[in-house]
Amino acid sequence: MRVRFIALVPFVVVAGFPLYWMVVTATRRQDELFGGDVHWLPDVTRLGTAFTAAVDGAPMLRWLTNSAFVAAGTTVLSLALAVLAAYALSRFSFRGRGVLGFALFATQMLPEALIVVPLYALFLTLGLLNNLWGLVLGNTAFAMPVAVWIIKTAMDAIPREIEEAAALDGCSRYAMLRRVVLPLTAPSLAAAAVLAFFDSWNEFLLANTFMVDEEKWPASKGLASFVGEFVTPMPTVMSAALLFTLPAVVFFLLVQRHIVAGLTAGAVKG
Amino acid sequence: MTRADRLAPYIFASAAALYLLVFTAWPLLDGVWLSFTDTGLLNPAAGEWVGTDNYAALFADPRFAGTLGVTLLYSAATVAGALLLGTAGAVLLDRSFRGRTTLRALLTLPWAAPTVAVALIFVWILNHDDGVLNGVTEAAGLGRHGWLTAYALATVTAVSVWKVFPFVLLVVLAALQTVPRELVESAVVDGAGPATVFRRVTWPFLVPTLRVIALLMTIWSFRRFEIIWLLTQGGPVDRTTTLVIDVYRTAFLESDLGRSAATGTIGLLLSAAATVAYALAERRSTAKDLT
Numbered sequence: 365m366r367v368r369f370i371a372l373v374p375f376v377v378v379a380g381f382p383l384y385w386m387v388v389t390a391t392r393r394q395d396e397l398f399g400g401d402v403h404w405l406p407d408v409t410r411l412g413t414a415f416t417a418a419v420d421g422a423p424m425l426r427w428l429t430n431s432a433f434v435a436a437g438t439t440v441l442s443l444a445l446a447v448l449a450a451y452a453l454s455r456f457s458f459r460g461r462g463v464l465g466f467a468l469f470a471t472q473m474l475p476e477a478l479i480v481v482p483l484y485a486l487f488l489t490l491g492l493l494n495n496l497w498g499l500v501l502g503n504t505a506f507a508m509p510v511a512v513w514i515i516k517t518a519m520d521a522i523p524r525e526i527e528e529a530a531a532l533d534g535c536s537r538y539a540m541l542r543r544v545v546l547p548l549t550a551p552s553l554a555a556a557a558v559l560a561f562f563d564s565w566n567e568f569l570l571a572n573t574f575m576v577d578e579e580k581w582p583a584s585k586g587l588a589s590f591v592g593e594f595v596t597p598m599p600t601v602m603s604a605a606l607l608f609t610l611p612a613v614v615f616f617l618l619v620q621r622h623i624v625a626g627l628t629a630g631a632v633k634g
Numbered sequence: 635m636t637r638a639d640r641l642a643p644y645i646f647a648s649a650a651a652l653y654l655l656v657f658t659a660w661p662l663l664d665g666v667w668l669s670f671t672d673t674g675l676l677n678p679a680a681g682e683w684v685g686t687d688n689y690a691a692l693f694a695d696p697r698f699a700g701t702l703g704v705t706l707l708y709s710a711a712t713v714a715g716a717l718l719l720g721t722a723g724a725v726l727l728d729r730s731f732r733g734r735t736t737l738r739a740l741l742t743l744p745w746a747a748p749t750v751a752v753a754l755i756f757v758w759i760l761n762h763d764d765g766v767l768n769g770v771t772e773a774a775g776l777g778r779h780g781w782l783t784a785y786a787l788a789t790v791t792a793v794s795v796w797k798v799f800p801f802v803l804l805v806v807l808a809a810l811q812t813v814p815r816e817l818v819e820s821a822v823v824d825g826a827g828p829a830t831v832f833r834r835v836t837w838p839f840l841v842p843t844l845r846v847i848a849l850l851m852t853i854w855s856f857r858r859f860e861i862i863w864l865l866t867q868g869g870p871v872d873r874t875t876t877l878v879i880d881v882y883r884t885a886f887l888e889s890d891l892g893r894s895a896a897t898g899t900i901g902l903l904l905s906a907a908a909t910v911a912y913a914l915a916e917r918r919s920t921a922k923d924l925t
Contacts (some may be wrong), residue, residue, distance in 0.1 A: 369733075378796070386751070446650065448647070453647070460647070463653055475877075475898060475901050477878035478895070504653070537639075568859075569860065578763075585724035587754060588753070620742055620804060
């Protein structure tokens with residue numbers, strides 16, 4: 365076992381160092397970062413100051429609120445659409461079932477960059493450019509298919525006998541979905557929800573292309589505006605990045621198991 | 635079967651299907667259509683049909699050959715690196731020991747961190763004058779290097795591998811759980827060493843999973859935008875310009891939507907080709923298993 369542990373140390377160092385360095389940079393004074401000695405440890409006493417500076421130094425709170433709005437909207441919309449589609453795919457055979465399944469899988473290989481231009485034109489027509497609802501609609505197109513696969517995989521595992529018994533008791537299809545199937549798939553619903561939230565929280569391409577006004581930027585675009593820029597002090601930039609990273613990491617760690625199960629099941633059966 | 639029963643699946647599926655039609659299928663078809671026009675960003679409705687001119691221009695342009703080369707090199711190296719590191723990490727984590735859960739969580743951090751934050755921190759770490767990496771290489775007597783200029787493609791690839799290998803690790807770790815313990819134990823009883831056990835017992839169980847991830851990783855590499863864009867914007871001088879970077883630049887910086895769409899369509903065809911190749915390989919191996 366010791367051999368494994370030692371072999372894993374370099375892995376962990378390489379995987380963890382950049383994020384560790386984000387914390388170190390966030391808690392150091394600007395003058396400690398340039399020229400001269402490298403400070404290897406974070407100054408944890410300055411963590412509070414660092415976050416305050418991040419929030420004061422840029423419209424970070426505004427951006428994070430925008431991100432939260434987009435992520436929450438995408439999650440609700442994706443889940444509502446995905447639950448219904450997953451139920452249809454899991455429980456019925458119908459014309460077009462194969463086509464729908466394939467279309468959902470195919471979105472996985474669609475380069476966002478290819479549809480970003482036509483989507484731009486579409487949103488221009490619909491007045492959805494520079495509008496946070498536009499981002500919700502755009503993100504849902506990518507989050508919803510993954511949610512369908514995760515939820516469908518969970519629904520497939522529910523024995524049909526349970527529904528048959530409910531049907532004998534006079535339960536309608538809709539009541540069955542709501543009262544019988546959904547409670548049994550709750551963990552996967554949670555996983556799909558968190559993943560949709562996580563994806564749209566992190567999304568950058570659509571945000572960068574569609575949002576013009578600075579006060580409407582989500583945090584991904586706001587932070588990207590700091591890349592390679594030296595006007596905002598580096599500790600402030602890194603504290604802002606840290607504020608943006610923490611929710612994503614927490615959400616991801618909550619559901620990593622389900623994500624893997626859902627993605628691989630989707631890929632294998634697609 | 636009542637009429638309501640027959641209609642039920644369509645009612646359930648219609649919302650998602652309609653959504654995909656409007657926000658995915660329509661833009662996709664529109665994109666392919668754009669590739670046969672000379673539309674510009676400022677006159678999105680006024681493009682003229684130019685047939686295959688955009689494609690002809692692409693294939694006649696040596697820059698496009700360069701873009702294709704960078705895309706294939708970047709994808710192959712990223713997929714290979716991620717598969718190698720991810721599988722190695724998973725094999726090391728496959729036994730239960732103290733601290734295993736913590737190590738697994740630490741190793742998945744790169745996948746969990748938002749790409750924009752990752753790009754910010756790497757641009758800072760790799761900074762020529764004040765970045766910590768050059769601080770370390772200089773202290774070690776190896777000198778300073780322009781990580782994002784002189785070695786741009788290698789650096790972008792390394793950062794990409796760093797970002798995506800945890801996905802491979804998690805999936806392979808899940809696959810390793812399906813290897814029957816008895817099979818491993820009986821091989822050990824028969825005198826097989828760890829290397830033999832891995833090659834003869836574990837490996838065959840991993841192959842199908844690795845094939846699927848290799849496909850997913852390849853497709854994702856073809857479409858990856860954010861890491862490359864934020865680190866180098868495709869530069870210096872196109873050295874890290876992959877197909878999607880080219881698509882974005884041609885559309886939003888050069889305002890040539892027709893050419894941009896043609897490039898994107900070729901990227902899509904490459905992804906489709908990878909999927910078809912996978913499907914064929916899968917069918918052949920299934921046939922082999924059956925006979």
